Amino acid sequence: MLGCSAPVREGPPSVVVICLDTLRRDRLGAYGNTSGLTPNLDRFASQAVVFEDSWAVANETLLSHAALFTSRYATETGPIFDDYALADEAPTLAEVMDVHGYQTGAAVAGGHLMAGFGLGRGFEWYEQGGSWASLYHTVPLATGWLDTREPQDPFLLFVHGYDTHHRYLKPGPFGTSRTERDYLGPGVDAARQKLGTVRVVDGWFLPPDTERVHDLDALRVRGASERVRSVARARDPAVGATPLQPRDLEHITQVYDGAVAYADAWFGLFMAELDQRGLLDETIVVVLSDHGEELGEHGIFGHRYTLTDESLAVPLMVRLPGAAQAGRRVSGLVDLTDVMPTLLDAANAQHPAGIQGRSLWPVLEGAEHQAREAVFAQTMFRAVSVRNDQGRLTFSGIGADSPWLGEMMGTTRLEAPAFVASEGLDKAAQIDLVAKLVTWNHGLRQPKPGDPRAPTAEQKRLIREQGYWRPR
Numbered sequence: 426m427l428g429c430s431a432p433v434r435e436g437p438p439s440v441v442v443i444c445l446d447t448l449r450r451d452r453l454g455a456y457g458n459t460s461g462l463t464p465n466l467d468r469f470a471s472q473a474v475v476f477e478d479s480w481a482v483a484n485e486t487l488l489s490h491a492a493l494f495t496s497r498y499a500t501e502t503g504p505i506f507d508d509y510a511l512a513d514e515a516p517t518l519a520e521v522m523d524v525h526g527y528q529t530g531a532a533v534a535g536g537h538l539m540a541g542f543g544l545g546r547g548f549e550w551y552e553q554g555g556s557w558a559s560l561y562h563t564v565p566l567a568t569g570w571l572d573t574r575e576p577q578d579p580f581l582l583f584v585h586g587y588d589t590h591h592r593y594l595k596p597g598p599f600g601t602s603r604t605e606r607d608y609l610g611p612g613v614d615a616a617r618q619k620l621g622t623v624r625v626v627d628g629w630f631l632p633p634d635t636e637r638v639h640d641l642d643a644l645r646v647r648g649a650s651e652r653v654r655s656v657a658r659a660r661d662p663a664v665g666a667t668p669l670q671p672r673d674l675e676h677i678t679q680v681y682d683g684a685v686a687y688a689d690a691w692f693g694l695f696m697a698e699l700d701q702r703g704l705l706d707e708t709i710v711v712v713l714s715d716h717g718e719e720l721g722e723h724g725i726f727g728h729r730y731t732l733t734d735e736s737l738a739v740p741l742m743v744r745l746p747g748a749a750q751a752g753r754r755v756s757g758l759v760d761l762t763d764v765m766p767t768l769l770d771a772a773n774a775q776h777p778a779g780i781q782g783r784s785l786w787p788v789l790e791g792a793e794h795q796a797r798e799a800v801f802a803q804t805m806f807r808a809v810s811v812r813n814d815q816g817r818l819t820f821s822g823i824g825a826d827s828p829w830l831g832e833m834m835g836t837t838r839l840e841a842p843a844f845v846a847s848e849g850l851d852k853a854a855q856i857d858l859v860a861k862l863v864t865w866n867h868g869l870r871q872p873k874p875g876d877p878r879a880p881t882a883e884q885k886r887l888i889r890e891q892g893y894w895r896p897r
Contacts, residue, residue, distance in 0.1 A: 437772045438746050439579045439708045445688050446486060447590040448714035450738040452685045462685045465693030472748040474789055479741035480760045480800045481716045485729040487537035489715035490544050494518050496765035496780035498803055500826040501870045505805050511543030512872050516777040518765045519547030522581045525774040528574050531583040532566035534558035538585055541884045560586035560691035568698045588688035591622050593680045599687035603679040611667045612676035622677055622726040629666040678720045707746050709771055714739040732802050732810040732819050743789060755788055757796025779870055799861045811858045816847035818858040831866040834859060
């Protein structure tokens, strides 16, 4: 990623936002990993401003991108369920940038970024590279668009890939590059099969005809091992769940790490394409993930059922034109709602009313970071959470979009099972976080009902194939 000597274009900077879907923050060397998985991302970090304590505000692709593009929480932009679609009333980053003279393009990897979910609103060009696709598919689309745009005008380009999303197994040599060569246990099938990892529950690998066990009150796929086995045998008495040993679970995690290395390689190629075109040093490049992934820490592999640090910790790195502020590291809480106002400030564009994020542009220009006191998160599965610099408090059992949520949180005793606190949060901190949750919830806007947009039957089929769609 050597800088190009091409002349710098006058006027507002162009912007590239790259989302590496489901990438855990702790897999990057820039965030402390010592395995050497991400040489290209780490090199980028050395030329960028790295936000060390960055968080998603939702635990799945659709809701998190809605927040990223609107700087609002998902419940403010539509009823949150599998058929969620972004309401027209929430201005998007692309819409605002378009009004301010930016060309807007997006190369997306399908899945929950299919056009029917409304996330393409405001993009002049919104191209899907496949269903649950990779940067392998979207990077060529993105570079093709760059080559056909009007060179005199600034642009906003969004590039997305599902490379570290399940199924983790990627093409060679990356797919098993981090695994033990002599391993031939059941973790091989769990990592290789479509939806295999999501059938790993509490140390058991459920057979393909077994539905996952949902405990919605606890907001995660769970259940005692005996319950998992009984569910599997109820489906087919001849086929039970397979017990997994630590080495089996480690193999699945190692396959995930191979996917991280694969995503890093394609990211490096895209940076080289930007550099070759003389765009890298005149463009703001933002790298992030929409959410993380549990890798067995709480009994499952996945993200959408949980509001844990593993599923919400995300990287956030910003490379400025000319690599200004290169290598600067910023501590203190930020979240993905901060991205939109930051980029609007960079473009000298007005913020829409009602956004929830805080602009980080002053920080990128060298000011001291005024960290948030807390960050918040929502899920479709009846839970909300709040995190400060000490830990996380989760409240479950009632929908994030319920009008009764604030009252229930404010009147439920901390000792009740509805509240789960991470280790290290003392009683006083928990009481304070409950108050912050209630205040935050009361400050959320209610979306207007009746938005006509909805996913098509074909889009629903593609989502269902990945284990997402649930009937109401």
